[in-house]
Amino acid sequence: MSDPVIEAVDVVRFLGDGAGQVQALKGVSLAVASGELTLLMGPSGSGKTTLLSVLGCMLTPNSGQVRVGGCSTAGAGAEDLAKLRREHIGFIFQSYHLFPTLTATDNVRLALDVRGESAAQAIAKSKEALAKVGLAHKISKFPRELSGGEQQRVAIARAIVGNASTILADEPTAALDSENGHAIMELLSEIAKDRSRGVLVVTHDPRIVSFADRVVRIEDGLIVGEERPKEQLEEIETAPLRALELARIA
Amino acid sequence: MSLIFTLASRNLCHDRVRFIATVVGIVFSIVLVTVQAGLYLGFGRTVTTMIDHADADLWIMPVGTKSFEDSAQLDARKRFQALAINGVAEAAPVVIGYAEWRVPTGGSTPVFIVGSDLRAGGLPPWNLAEGSVDDLSIPNAIAVDRSYFDRLSVKGIGDQAEIRGQKVEVAAVTNGIRAFTTTPYVFTSLDRARAFTGMPTNKVTYLLARVTPGSDVESVRARIKANLSNVEVLTSEEFRTRSRAFWLFDTGAGAALLAGALLGIIVGTVIVAQTLYSSTKDHLNEFATLRAIGSSATYIHKVIISQALLSAVIGFGIAAAVGLIIVQATAGSALPIVMTPTLSLGLFALTVVMCVVSAIAAIVKVTRIDPAMVFTR
Numbered sequence: 269m270s271d272p273v274i275e276a277v278d279v280v281r282f283l284g285d286g287a288g289q290v291q292a293l294k295g296v297s298l299a300v301a302s303g304e305l306t307l308l309m310g311p312s313g314s315g316k317t318t319l320l321s322v323l324g325c326m327l328t329p330n331s332g333q334v335r336v337g338g339c340s341t342a343g344a345g346a347e348d349l350a351k352l353r354r355e356h357i358g359f360i361f362q363s364y365h366l367f368p369t370l371t372a373t374d375n376v377r378l379a380l381d382v383r384g385e386s387a388a389q390a391i392a393k394s395k396e397a398l399a400k401v402g403l404a405h406k407i408s409k410f411p412r413e414l415s416g417g418e419q420q421r422v423a424i425a426r427a428i429v430g431n432a433s434t435i436l437a438d439e440p441t442a443a444l445d446s447e448n449g450h451a452i453m454e455l456l457s458e459i460a461k462d463r464s465r466g467v468l469v470v471t472h473d474p475r476i477v478s479f480a481d482r483v484v485r486i487e488d489g490l491i492v493g494e495e496r497p498k499e500q501l502e503e504i505e506t507a508p509l510r511a512l513e514l515a516r517i518a
Numbered sequence: 519m520s521l522i523f524t525l526a527s528r529n530l531c532h533d534r535v536r537f538i539a540t541v542v543g544i545v546f547s548i549v550l551v552t553v554q555a556g557l558y559l560g561f562g563r564t565v566t567t568m569i570d571h572a573d574a575d576l577w578i579m580p581v582g583t584k585s586f587e588d589s590a591q592l593d594a595r596k597r598f599q600a601l602a603i604n605g606v607a608e609a610a611p612v613v614i615g616y617a618e619w620r621v622p623t624g625g626s627t628p629v630f631i632v633g634s635d636l637r638a639g640g641l642p643p644w645n646l647a648e649g650s651v652d653d654l655s656i657p658n659a660i661a662v663d664r665s666y667f668d669r670l671s672v673k674g675i676g677d678q679a680e681i682r683g684q685k686v687e688v689a690a691v692t693n694g695i696r697a698f699t700t701t702p703y704v705f706t707s708l709d710r711a712r713a714f715t716g717m718p719t720n721k722v723t724y725l726l727a728r729v730t731p732g733s734d735v736e737s738v739r740a741r742i743k744a745n746l747s748n749v750e751v752l753t754s755e756e757f758r759t760r761s762r763a764f765w766l767f768d769t770g771a772g773a774a775l776l777a778g779a780l781l782g783i784i785v786g787t788v789i790v791a792q793t794l795y796s797s798t799k800d801h802l803n804e805f806a807t808l809r810a811i812g813s814s815a816t817y818i819h820k821v822i823i824s825q826a827l828l829s830a831v832i833g834f835g836i837a838a839a840v841g842l843i844i845v846q847a848t849a850g851s852a853l854p855i856v857m858t859p860t861l862s863l864g865l866f867a868l869t870v871v872m873c874v875v876s877a878i879a880a881i882v883k884v885t886r887i888d889p890a891m892v893f894t895r
Binding site for chain 1: 519520521522524525528529531532803804807808809810811812813814815817888889890892893894
């Protein structure tokens, strides 16, 4: 496995106050490697979104550590964490969270604008990112003029336009039909092939497991399993050939 | 150009009803402040009209005179004492006071008499539309402003009336000499002014001193004060300041105007703050998204402040137009609303400050925003 782009080490996180307080993460360790698409799967309330928030530097752990690009976020203030997010992490949300009053280009450009990039450069990069996700012909459209699948593509373009080392996606296919969901996962899978970038997708949709290089399962705030479906599939596919080869050698 | 301005303007236009409410609030507030401040300025100018038009370097007046209309009396012999002082070229006597104007058809109205020595100068009428200052030399002659014709029941030169039982005849007509007290000014000679006001012949209200060319006003003033007892000697500017202070503050009129302006500012701030806050609440999800994708708090603050500034510029533009209409409409009234470039700039600055202050509640709201909320919405 290559170096992790982002990792959580023994993370504990409580949510809520007083009697209503719950321990959402009970000592979770998870590393997202570059060049991989990792699925984080688990039932509702298992701690998936809390872990995503912690890895995404939106929530700070009560104990344990988060490392972004090898550097610990311990002691970082709100503005330091925001800087880490804009420089290292791209987000994709279940409900897209596009700005309804901005065009597709401007929605993508926002990720660069918050970094202070010049307008001309940011517009050019945004158009390029939209072309990468297959929306070169819809750069001037507003979100209301786009289908759900297209809106999610715009959100993906926004996540990748700044060359973030980590893409964190929260249920990116949940609001889409299976065809659009399939297309989005193909796109994310393609993005994950970039050796400088790791993709973590939180989902409970079993139909997208085939796109994952690695599936991590979480339950009750603990990591309970991990598998590599592509490697297993490869093993299954190549097993008869290997047996034949062994027989020939014998 | 950064997307900050685009986001701000689109946020405003996205909810037109709220935007209109914001602009209406600003316009209402700024027009109210404009009217109050304009009245304040207009009042300040109107109360010094007589001082502004007097031909005087120094005003010699009874001790304790509060304003031009404060008609205490000086011994008329002081004029000759003043003329004997080195550097005094003229000491023109002026008599003022209230009197009752009676019209032949019956009825009466108070008038304010301004009497000058027509040879020595002092305070003769200006802006003459008909007749001349010399015409006031003929017996019973007076000058009135045409804006008071209806009040005085006259139609022009030659019309007659009665003041303090003495017949008077309109010999000259002025244009635009209006009194903030709404009591019409009646210009006449010094002796007739004494007769109309009941002032003894050995008394005057003011002596308007002019210094000889090349003399230092301050030195002459010092000499007058040293030689004349029981008088105050003020420059025109000092007398203007004293008159304004009396009418604006001692009477409470200025305080009332300033209180009205303050009320306008408070109302405007509350309206803008309320609409900006609710707009921010409506766009909270978007601000959380901005925060989630890594924007600094400053970036979001800039968006909100840009919204406030845009509202300020648009609101001020409309308010300025409404204000100009009001200024035009009141230009000929007894108490015109005055607009100066300085006041306009001040009002614009006030609008900007008011809108930025209004943004504080919204800024506090987004400062507390939790970016993780984007996962739950």
